[in-house]
Amino acid sequence: MSEKAESSGYKGEALNALRKAQCQVGDIIRVTSKGKIYEGILIPRSETGDGKHVVVKLKSGYNVGVRITPNVKIEKIGKGTKPAFASPPLPEQKPELPKAVILSTGGTIASRVDYRTGAVRSALSASDLYGVVPELADIARVKTEIVFSLYSENLTPQHWSQLAQKAAEHIAQGADGVVIAHGTDTMAYTAAALSFALQNPPVPVILVGAQRSSDRPSSDAATNLIAAVQAATRAPFAEVAIAMHETVSDTSIAITRGTKVRKCHTSRRDTFKPVNATPIARVSNGEVTMLTGEYQKRDSAKKLILKPKFSSEVALVKFYPGLDPAVIDWYVEKGCKGILLEGTGLGHVSKYCFDAIRNAVNRGVVVALASQCIWGRVNMNVYDTGRDLLALGVIPSDDMFPETALVKLMWVLGQTSDAAEAKTLLKANIAGEFSQRTMPDKFGVEGEDSDGN
Numbered sequence: 001m002s003e004k005a006e007s008s009g010y011k012g013e014a015l016n017a018l019r020k021a022q023c024q025v026g027d028i029i030r031v032t033s034k035g036k037i038y039e040g041i042l043i044p045r046s047e048t049g050d051g052k053h054v055v056v057k058l059k060s061g062y063n064v065g066v067r068i069t070p071n072v073k074i075e076k077i078g079k080g081t082k083p084a085f086a087s088p089p090l091p092e093q094k095p096e097l098p099k100a101v102i103l104s105t106g107g108t109i110a111s112r113v114d115y116r117t118g119a120v121r122s123a124l125s126a127s128d129l130y131g132v133v134p135e136l137a138d139i140a141r142v143k144t145e146i147v148f149s150l151y152s153e154n155l156t157p158q159h160w161s162q163l164a165q166k167a168a169e170h171i172a173q174g175a176d177g178v179v180i181a182h183g184t185d186t187m188a189y190t191a192a193a194l195s196f197a198l199q200n201p202p203v204p205v206i207l208v209g210a211q212r213s214s215d216r217p218s219s220d221a222a223t224n225l226i227a228a229v230q231a232a233t234r235a236p237f238a239e240v241a242i243a244m245h246e247t248v249s250d251t252s253i254a255i256t257r258g259t260k261v262r263k264c265h266t267s268r269r270d271t272f273k274p275v276n277a278t279p280i281a282r283v284s285n286g287e288v289t290m291l292t293g294e295y296q297k298r299d300s301a302k303k304l305i306l307k308p309k310f311s312s313e314v315a316l317v318k319f320y321p322g323l324d325p326a327v328i329d330w331y332v333e334k335g336c337k338g339i340l341l342e343g344t345g346l347g348h349v350s351k352y353c354f355d356a357i358r359n360a361v362n363r364g365v366v367v368a369l370a371s372q373c374i375w376g377r378v379n380m381n382v383y384d385t386g387r388d389l390l391a392l393g394v395i396p397s398d399d400m401f402p403e404t405a406l407v408k409l410m411w412v413l414g415q416t417s418d419a420a421e422a423k424t425l426l427k428a429n430i431a432g433e434f435s436q437r438t439m440p441d442k443f444g445v446e447g448e449d450s451d452g453n
Helices: 003-008 012-020 126-132 134-138 157-172 187-197 221-234 326-334 351-362 384-392 402-415 419-427
Strands: 028-033 036-042 053-058 063-067 073-078 099-104 111-114 119-122 141-146 177-181 205-208 240-245 253-257 261-263 272-274 281-284 287-290 314-318 338-343 366-371
Touching: 012 053, 012 073, 028 053, 028 063, 036 063, 099 157, 099 221, 134 221, 141 157, 157 177, 157 187, 177 221, 187 205, 187 240, 187 261, 187 402, 205 221, 221 240, 221 253, 221 281, 221 287, 240 272, 253 272, 314 326, 314 402, 326 338, 326 351, 338 402, 351 366, 351 384, 366 402, 366 419, 402 419
Parallel strands: 099 141, 099 177, 177 205, 205 240, 314 338, 338 366
Antiparallel strands: 028 036, 028 073, 036 053, 053 063, 111 119, 240 253, 253 281, 261 272, 281 287
């Protein structure tokens, strides 16, 4: 290694072995260890890694780390170039195709490996996404814009407002569909937020992400993005939805309503599942197939109603055995205007919390309740605990799961400071967040219980 070895991340035994073999990052090397041979490109080592391994990118695209021992042999078999990313040229636009806008916010779909740290970092712009997925040129005329470059855990309700306004701008300028590249961790929150903020949209607004970055062989970024653009420009519905893998394979992408979808697995490509609902559409082999007749229709004559305000003075309190009701009192004293209780079962919290809840309601705080159960719906008329909570003024959230209920409460209190009006809005079905009846599905409980839930 040269005098620039310190920037490669290698140190200790690994650095000494590479210097002895006169290998540079980017060279094609052969590493022989315990009778096995590994050939590929020498790539930088994470600066937080140990000094006992070299990392080789194999022809398969996967990386392998080899422990340096006295019996390990390293040979340089070719000279290469240091790994780097360069955006390919944009493909030619076809004027007869519909117009799609891709807004980039960051996240894995817009990320690649940072070989300095070994972690994934946000690096690609929306324009980069279009350049590396040339198939988009046959689907739509794509306009791109970077709104944020943030991991989704760093987004706040203020970002939701900005994103809603940006989407509204492009819709007003004649976009046939809007696609939002977003990190998956909080994508369901943003989808719910935009569902409330963008009412009566004339065209679809599709959020899309990836579980694996675009430089990995198993990346789902391109497949998801292509389907999202197809849905945004060709689907007959006009709602906010999420487009992600329906199964672990690449055969189909599920399009699920933004108020009815949740991330359910940390790493699987089919992590997003509909809750108390089914997907509204599926994209497979380039075709969009509707799976329900209940959806808002695409209509260029419709006038978008933009309501992008959200309140940050809202708290989520998850009930658990032994919860100190002083937590509720603290939020009230802090000035919260709304509290979502994440209760158990059909909608319960301990009776020891009742005094704190009563105090919150009496002081004008809007208190709502969602169930921790995910599937099913709140029914607070079954047991006396639920009836007592209703009597205290707690508002049931029906079959909204906690994330959507929390976002709706933030949105409601962004529209009004009047508690009575806020309660009315909470009970209104604004963006398909309520179902008239929760039916069992393959992700929930098979069959209903004796209470009809």
